[in-house]
Amino acid sequence: MDFLHTQLNNIQRHLAFVAVDPIDWKFYVQSFSWAVTLFESYLLIRQYPLYSKKEPPAALAKHFDAGVFEKSQNYGKDKAKFAFFSGIFKQLLDSLLLHYGFYAWSWTAAGKLITKAGYGPEYEILQSIAFVFILFILSSLPTLPLQAYGTFVLEEKHGFNKTTPRIFVTDILKGWGIAFVLGAPFLAAFLYIFQWAGDRFVPWLMAFMISFQLIMVILYPTVIQPLFNKLSPLPEGDLRNRIENLAGKLKFPLKHLYEIDGSKRSSHSNAYFFGLPWSKHIVIFDTLIQQSKPEEVEAVLAHELGHWYYLHPTKMLAISQFHIFTILALFPAFLHAPPLLRSFDFPKAVAAKPPTLVAFLLFQMILTPIETVVSTAMNAVSRKFEWEADRFALELHEMVKEDSMKDMGERLSKALIQLHVKNLSTVWVDWMYSAYHHSHPTLTERLKALESYKSTKEKKAL
Numbered sequence: 001m002d003f004l005h006t007q008l009n010n011i012q013r014h015l016a017f018v019a020v021d022p023i024d025w026k027f028y029v030q031s032f033s034w035a036v037t038l039f040e041s042y043l044l045i046r047q048y049p050l051y052s053k054k055e056p057p058a059a060l061a062k063h064f065d066a067g068v069f070e071k072s073q074n075y076g077k078d079k080a081k082f083a084f085f086s087g088i089f090k091q092l093l094d095s096l097l098l099h100y101g102f103y104a105w106s107w108t109a110a111g112k113l114i115t116k117a118g119y120g121p122e123y124e125i126l127q128s129i130a131f132v133f134i135l136f137i138l139s140s141l142p143t144l145p146l147q148a149y150g151t152f153v154l155e156e157k158h159g160f161n162k163t164t165p166r167i168f169v170t171d172i173l174k175g176w177g178i179a180f181v182l183g184a185p186f187l188a189a190f191l192y193i194f195q196w197a198g199d200r201f202v203p204w205l206m207a208f209m210i211s212f213q214l215i216m217v218i219l220y221p222t223v224i225q226p227l228f229n230k231l232s233p234l235p236e237g238d239l240r241n242r243i244e245n246l247a248g249k250l251k252f253p254l255k256h257l258y259e260i261d262g263s264k265r266s267s268h269s270n271a272y273f274f275g276l277p278w279s280k281h282i283v284i285f286d287t288l289i290q291q292s293k294p295e296e297v298e299a300v301l302a303h304e305l306g307h308w309y310y311l312h313p314t315k316m317l318a319i320s321q322f323h324i325f326t327i328l329a330l331f332p333a334f335l336h337a338p339p340l341l342r343s344f345d346f347p348k349a350v351a352a353k354p355p356t357l358v359a360f361l362l363f364q365m366i367l368t369p370i371e372t373v374v375s376t377a378m379n380a381v382s383r384k385f386e387w388e389a390d391r392f393a394l395e396l397h398e399m400v401k402e403d404s405m406k407d408m409g410e411r412l413s414k415a416l417i418q419l420h421v422k423n424l425s426t427v428w429v430d431w432m433y434s435a436y437h438h439s440h441p442t443l444t445e446r447l448k449a450l451e452s453y454k455s456t457k458e459k460k461a462l
């Protein structure tokens with residue numbers, strides 16, 4: 001532990017200037033957040049003309065009839081326009097809030113609020129919770145119309161929306177309720193650890209975050225998800241037998257097999273698994289079951305189990321822990337830095353002894369450009385995992401010695417095509433746009449890879 005703290009102290013020494021130099025952080029955050037937004041707009045401008053192509057890529061030509069292809073192009077066009085304008089709108093809003101000292105104003109407002117309730121500024125944790133509450137409500141209100149437009153105009157126009165205004169409103173309220181019920185104690189504990197551990201908070205906070213994530217793995221399926229969707233056990237039959245057989249052969253610790261009423265809100269479809277290492281749940285969207293044959297859904301699950309077999313979720317978790325660790329290791333330099341708060345218009349009295357949460361929030365804003373790079377890198381890792389999982393499904397028959405699974409590659413291709421056709425997913429993709437935004441390879445790329453894995457196999461067999 002001492003070695004860790006020596007290293008962490010070294011980092012602080014290098015960053016010591018943050019606590020004394022009057023750097024114009026606000027200008028820096030404004031410039032970089034605009035740079036990110038403009039770059040994202042540029043990517044949309046690169047991608048946009050591809051929605052005017054009249055023919056699908058050759059590899060997909062036989063699967064898309066002309067009508068469906070045109071529909072998917074129109075859907076893509078509308079989504080791109082929406083993303084372009086909502087991106088600029090959100091950035092403009094953030095930029096104005098930043099310019100007019102909204103964060104400093106919210107901190108003062110939170111202070112007044114708790115004073116009314118009989119608590120003074122010495123109750124920093126309480127004031128921090130009130131601060132987040134004010135920020136959260138005030139900054140999410142202006143984006144509600146965008147969300148409503150996305151659901152009731154855009155998705156509606158292309159035939160995906162199943163959300164009623166009632167579900168829309170209750171979803172938002174439930175979301176806010178959960179954010180408050182879980183968020184407030186989380187935040188309180190998070191800030192308490194800073195108070196209690198002082199500048200040796202890094203290992204304690206890491207331990208706390210990991211425990212919180214594990215608790216969420218248990219709470220999410222049992223408490224949170226049922227608030228939004230109905231999960232019912234997958235009925236007995238061909239599909240259930242196939243999946244149980246597959247799980248059994250791979251020794252996948254399948255505890256529950258659910259069908260989820262995803263169709264309540266949207267016709268988009270999917271399947272996923274989650275849970276603790278010894279007890280996993282598989283969830284399949286009712287829409288996927290309706291769209292594809294049981295043997296094709298089985299192939300989708302074979303792909304999902306590939307993620308499990310190669311420990312992809314665990315690897316992702318490890319990467320994200322490392323990421324959190326790096327952020328926490330850099331943070332102390334920004335924690336005791338009055339000039340940082342001053343540059344965001346905080347009054348001198350507050351800046352003199354920076355509240356932990358305020359410092360953390362401003363620090364997060366400063367990290368934005370780095371975070372953009374990190375998320376692009378994470379997408380690259382995720383795409384690599386997708387290739388591996390596809391290949392796993394294709395070669396599964398060798399591993400479990402089951403000849404009836406030899407056509408898993410074709411079945412997976414069929415299911416993927418079906419998913420794309422039904423979801424009207426974009427088929428022409430600009431490489432730069434894709435590298436930045438996509439956590440999955442494009443359909444064309446995946447089909448080509450499945451083909452080439454297969455043909456190299458066949459060559460070897462000859």
Ligand SMILES: [Zn+2]
Pocket residue numbers: 303304307386389
């Ligand atoms: Zn996958």
